[in-house]
Amino acid sequence: MSYGIKLYSSTGETKILTPDDGTVIAAGSLTMPNSLNADNTYGVDVSLGGTYNEDEISVLVVPRRPNFAVNQSRWTSGGTLYYNTFYLESTKTYYTRNDSTGVMSTYSAGNKTSNQKDTWNPVLSVFPVAFWDKMGNTTFSSVRLFAATAYLIRDTHNDTNFSLSGTASGSGGVGGGNGNTVNNIKDGNANTWYGQGCGVSLGNSCSWSYSAQVSFSPRTITKAELYHRPYSILNGGNYANGHYAVSLYYGGAWHEIFSGDWSGNYDPCPTDEGITTYKCGHWRGVTGIKVAAGGSAQARWNYNTYSEHVTRELRAWGPASSNDEENKIVYSIGNQGIETVDYMICRKKFA
Amino acid sequence: MGYGLKVYDSSGKYSTITVKIGKILSSGSLTMPDSLNADNTYGEDISLGATYNEDEIGVIVYPTKFVFKASIVTVGDVDGSDDVYPFSWYADDNATYYTKNPTTGVMTPWSAGSLTVGSSDTWDGIASAFPVASWDYPDTQTTFSEVRIWAAMAYIVYDASDNALKTVYTIGSSGVKEVQYMIFLRGT
Numbered sequence: 001m002s003y004g005i006k007l008y009s010s011t012g013e014t015k016i017l018t019p020d021d022g023t024v025i026a027a028g029s030l031t032m033p034n035s036l037n038a039d040n041t042y043g044v045d046v047s048l049g050g051t052y053n054e055d056e057i058s059v060l061v062v063p064r065r066p067n068f069a070v071n072q073s074r075w076t077s078g079g080t081l082y083y084n085t086f087y088l089e090s091t092k093t094y095y096t097r098n099d100s101t102g103v104m105s106t107y108s109a110g111n112k113t114s115n116q117k118d119t120w121n122p123v124l125s126v127f128p129v130a131f132w133d134k135m136g137n138t139t140f141s142s143v144r145l146f147a148a149t150a151y152l153i154r155d156t157h158n159d160t161n162f163s164l165s166g167t168a169s170g171s172g173g174v175g176g177g178n179g180n181t182v183n184n185i186k187d188g189n190a191n192t193w194y195g196q197g198c199g200v201s202l203g204n205s206c207s208w209s210y211s212a213q214v215s216f217s218p219r220t221i222t223k224a225e226l227y228h229r230p231y232s233i234l235n236g237g238n239y240a241n242g243h244y245a246v247s248l249y250y251g252g253a254w255h256e257i258f259s260g261d262w263s264g265n266y267d268p269c270p271t272d273e274g275i276t277t278y279k280c281g282h283w284r285g286v287t288g289i290k291v292a293a294g295g296s297a298q299a300r301w302n303y304n305t306y307s308e309h310v311t312r313e314l315r316a317w318g319p320a321s322s323n324d325e326e327n328k329i330v331y332s333i334g335n336q337g338i339e340t341v342d343y344m345i346c347r348k349k350f351a
Numbered sequence: 352m353g354y355g356l357k358v359y360d361s362s363g364k365y366s367t368i369t370v371k372i373g374k375i376l377s378s379g380s381l382t383m384p385d386s387l388n389a390d391n392t393y394g395e396d397i398s399l400g401a402t403y404n405e406d407e408i409g410v411i412v413y414p415t416k417f418v419f420k421a422s423i424v425t426v427g428d429v430d431g432s433d434d435v436y437p438f439s440w441y442a443d444d445n446a447t448y449y450t451k452n453p454t455t456g457v458m459t460p461w462s463a464g465s466l467t468v469g470s471s472d473t474w475d476g477i478a479s480a481f482p483v484a485s486w487d488y489p490d491t492q493t494t495f496s497e498v499r500i501w502a503a504m505a506y507i508v509y510d511a512s513d514n515a516l517k518t519v520y521t522i523g524s525s526g527v528k529e530v531q532y533m534i535f536l537r538g539t
Contacts, residue, residue, distance in 0.1 A: 007370050059531070085437045085439075114434040117436055120435075129414075132531055152421075152480050222424075222425060280425075281468065326423075327419060
């Protein structure tokens with residue numbers, strides 16, 4: 001090297017000092033604010049005393065004093081096993097962040113309301129972050145130091161009943177309430193139905209069966225649900241009974257999800273409406289849901305007997321959004337996130 | 352100190368510059384690639400312009416833009432009720448994950464289970480996820496003319512089919528999209 005100042009140590013080590021040697025412009029600790037800036041970005045600006053291109057400076061930021069805000073629910077299974085899920089805390093303030101501009105937007109955590117899935121925001125992990133937030137700029141007279149507690153969360157959406165947009169088919173049954181059509185099981189109208197039954201007298205017997213299904217494009221199903229009316233009248237007859245089963249189609253076959261039997265004088269919904277029977281789970285690649293029911297009755301002497309089953313709605317619930325649509329990163333700031341940071345801002349060359 | 356260069360300011364304060372002064376060789380932001388290199392390692396190489404021993408340079412890398420890939424399952428029907436939502440996190444079988452050999456840096460695709468009912472081997476739970484970034488080099492390497500910047504989203508998973516806890520990674524636009532880094536030369 002033909003330029004520079006050559007420095008020696010007492011042991012003979014040498015160093016050629018050139019304009020390419022850097023300097024520390026600023027360093028220290030600072031307290032992070034508890035609120036956003038006026039432009040909805042976040043962080044503290046450290047003045048550089050000059051204007052520099054992006055490639056002329058480098059910044060090191062280390063978060064200190066991290067805080068976090070989550071809550072936890074404990075679930076029991078069988079009364080003896082306990083497991084936990086961690087959720088965002090609805091009373092705390094979180095933000096999402098636009099990676100390109102640095103603009104933060106308030107994210108409202110759900111308050112874990114019963115039967116409202118989109119109010120439950122589970123947390124996968126929590127960790128502190130800190131970095132130079134360039135906010136899309138390439139020249140700088142100050143450096144924006146960003147720090148926050150980050151949360152990888154699920155922005156959970158409510159499940160969708162995919163039966164409503166599916167195609168219904170059936171056999172052996174008759175429709176009621178809105179024409180003789182199997183579409184009644186997926187029209188969103190609980191007053192319409194598709195089903196079958198039989199009644200006899202004078203010692204005669206009868207039997208009946210029907211099935212109905214709804215087909216749709218492959219979906220993940222989290223709850224199979226039947227809104228139906230099983231019904232039988234024994235009176236003084238010999239027997240009156242019935243059976244129903246709900247199945248999902250995946251992996252090239254039907255798989256029974258839940259079923260039920262009844263007999264005798266049975267009317268769980270005397271107001272002539274229906275009851276809801278369901279099972280929760282997680283079934284992938286489902287393309288159909290089916291109900292199959294059958295029953296029989298036999299009278300004795302002049303005691304009439306009767307058996308029937310109608311399906312008012314056959315519902316297949318599942319998420320309509322993808323993982324990428326529901327996975328989110330949110331942040332808490334200041335005294336709910338990172339209270340202080342240590343930092344160093346270097347200029348790569350002497351001024 | 353009997354050697355060095357004293358530099359004064361107008362108020363009389365001074366610094367003594369000696370051979371121990373360091374130097375920033377390279378720094379800036381880096382967009383991380385979406386695929387592995389030809390040798391199945393991962394990351395971006397930053398040229399140093401000369402060759403240095405391992406103990407002559409220092410590297411600091413930290414992630415600034417990142418996303419994560421995960422599936423979730425709500426168990427439902429807890430203690431006879433379906434109106435609450437306990438969740439469990441699982442690896443997403445639509446995402447591409449890798450394991451990493453810590454000695455060589457070679458990354459190997461790892462397939463997440465498909466969450467199939469009745470098949471316990473297909474349920475790969477996630478304990479935690481977080482972004483990581485570092486200087487990456489094989490254990491056998493001791494001199495460097497370039498520095499490999501490595502970054503990914505890390506997941507602590509239970510590989511059910513292998514009955515083992517593992518760390519797996521997603522990269523680039525599926526993991527850590529951007530890092531900031533600083534490579535500095537220590538004073539001699």
